Amino acid sequence: MLPLLLATALAAAPAPRAAPSADTVVHIPRLDALQGLYGFMARAGMQSVMMRPANWNAELHPFLVVDPSRPATLTSVGMDPAGPATISFVRRGKVSCTRLAEPQAFQARAGEALKAEGELKTTTLQGMTAVVAPRGPGRAGYVLKGSEACAFASLYDDDDLLKATVKLMAKAPTPDARLGKLPGVVFIVQGGNVVGLQGTHNGLQAEGTTSKLPLPPFKAAGTSPYGAMKPEGLLFSRAQVAPAGLAQAVSAVRGNIQQLCTGCPPAQVEAVARALTPQLTGQVVLQVDSVKVTGSLRTPAGRFFAPRQALAAEVKDAAAVKAALAPLAQFPGAQVLPDGHALTLQGGRVFVRQKGTQLVVGNDEAVVQHLLAALPAQGAKLPRAVDFTADPKRMAAALSQVSLMDIVSDQQLAALFAVSTELGPLLAGSERLTGWLDSAAGNAHRFALSWELPPQAESPLPP
Incomplete structure (x- = not known):
């Protein structure tokens, strides 16, 4: 019975495609579920620059400009608005993995963005397509496998992050039972600390565990x-x-x-x-x-x-x-x-x-x-x-x-x-x-925080 219960719990848990070497991982189970949280951030951003959605959007992808509150910006680059996204912040740079609705559209838009700074280099390995190009002092690119893509941007002019991304794409993502126990539309994992975030136009809720x-x-x-x-x-x-x-x-x-x-x-x-x-x-x-x-x-x-x-x-x-x-x-x-x-x-x-x-x-x-x-x-x-x-x-x-x-x-x-x-x-x-x-x-603590703004009628975010 216990193995069955454990298997059921893991099957229901989110499965972030996260880099093992990541210092911090941000997992979004569904990009189109961020409307409420973005509503809070839009209001909070009027008084705090760091809370503005535009500043957070820049972290979602290494070289494409997207805004989950506007699904058209996702579909225009081939991403699936109903799909997940996992961003891994590593010491050498950043890796962002997403599900694609139109892989060919993604390749076209990614190619346009990457070739702006240098020539593209494309290779095929184990059923995966890898594309890399110079970007600033380092390199950027993506690895495509079926309807999934992991894009990366490295601070260094070497192939280390490309190799790590290929290895990441070669394995199925592992379910994280910790995320399944927390409510949230966004999950942040940093070592043994995990927090889930969700929100409405008038408030932010955070719940997690920390040691x-x-x-x-x-x-x-x-x-x-x-x-x-x-x-x-x-x-x-x-x-x-x-x-x-x-x-x-x-x-x-x-x-x-x-x-x-x-x-x-x-x-x-x-x-x-x-x-x-x-x-x-x-x-x-x-x-x-x-x-x-x-x-x-x-x-x-x-x-x-x-x-x-x-x-x-x-x-x-x-x-x-x-x-x-x-x-x-x-x-x-x-x-x-x-x-x-x-x-x-x-x-x-x-x-x-x-x-x-x-x-x-x-x-x-x-x-x-x-x-x-x-x-x-x-x-x-x-x-x-x-x-x-x-x-x-x-x-x-x-x-x-x-x-x-x-x-x-x-x-x-x-x-x-x-x-x-x-x-x-x-x-x-x-x-x-x-x-x-x-x-x-394990001497850890479970916590929750609710941040309430003055009541205000919700205004729909632009399409």
Whole structure:
């Protein structure tokens, strides 16, 4: 039975004709299914150059100009609009494989495009026709077999990519079961990371798996004490951390405090964290109200205190947690509060407060108090291990606060500035970002993101 189920799953999975050496693969099961996604990109492209469909169309083929939102541009070069396309980005260049409706029309148009820079060289091998021509410093061409063609463009003046393309065409494409498990009209594969994209005129949906998120493992969804809370602020996220990930989560908080409190005894900070960890249920909620940069983001203090945030965690035994936190009163600059402690760190203060079985830690007193007041009396079920909601307008305002000196002094901050410049106007004009996370096998995570634009009547794309 298991082999039969596996065979059935593979038969239904998309089969990209992807180069084995590709760093990134983009697979489109049907070129004529991109209308909705292109509708979103057309709207987003009004505020972000990188989102414009015209910029993405240039990546679909090495030397032919096509636009999937206009099927006539595909049929005019012999391609099948209902067929798949797979683009493999390799270190030596790019390979694009498509299905053809009219192979002769494709050969004619491809020949016109290729001979513009040099003489065509045509060979026939194992039932395949290979055509190559000089192109810039390298070479370009295609390999044709029946109703399929793989076109390539190489950065080098040699036959390596041609040979690789011939080898690629000689074998049947292998089904990729990972793609069959994801919704999407476009799939992007990069190493072990896979994402599927689909969209409408008013929104973009992405769903995938990744092994690169620096996050702890999460537990299957269930009832959360924060399930009934209303999302607020720049970022609002609820999660249920798996028992195996609690030490990692607490260690991250402990590391930040230790880094900014050089006078705090490391052994005592570690002892507090060690005593607190087994008292956590794994249920947490994070609220980032906004970002207010008051110092250089190049410093640990500047990065820690820029986001005004608070984190609530459910605990098993309130009395035991209170006892575990008692040593904080002896830390340099500590202040004992009626419901917890305030620690004076380099660049600001951290508040540790307790309300029954709820422990709240934050770097802004107003945000901490607001989160304490918002904690509901009863929980509710969450559909996923992690969910999150972000306010794109507040995100745009946050990104705009990266200073010139930070940009020229730090590559990561320069990247944030680039994101702000490119996506800031689009974020400022968006409605909301929502999504979820689940743990997956092999320390990976499954994720989904929905990007919503203001509602607008759809206008049909030109034929």
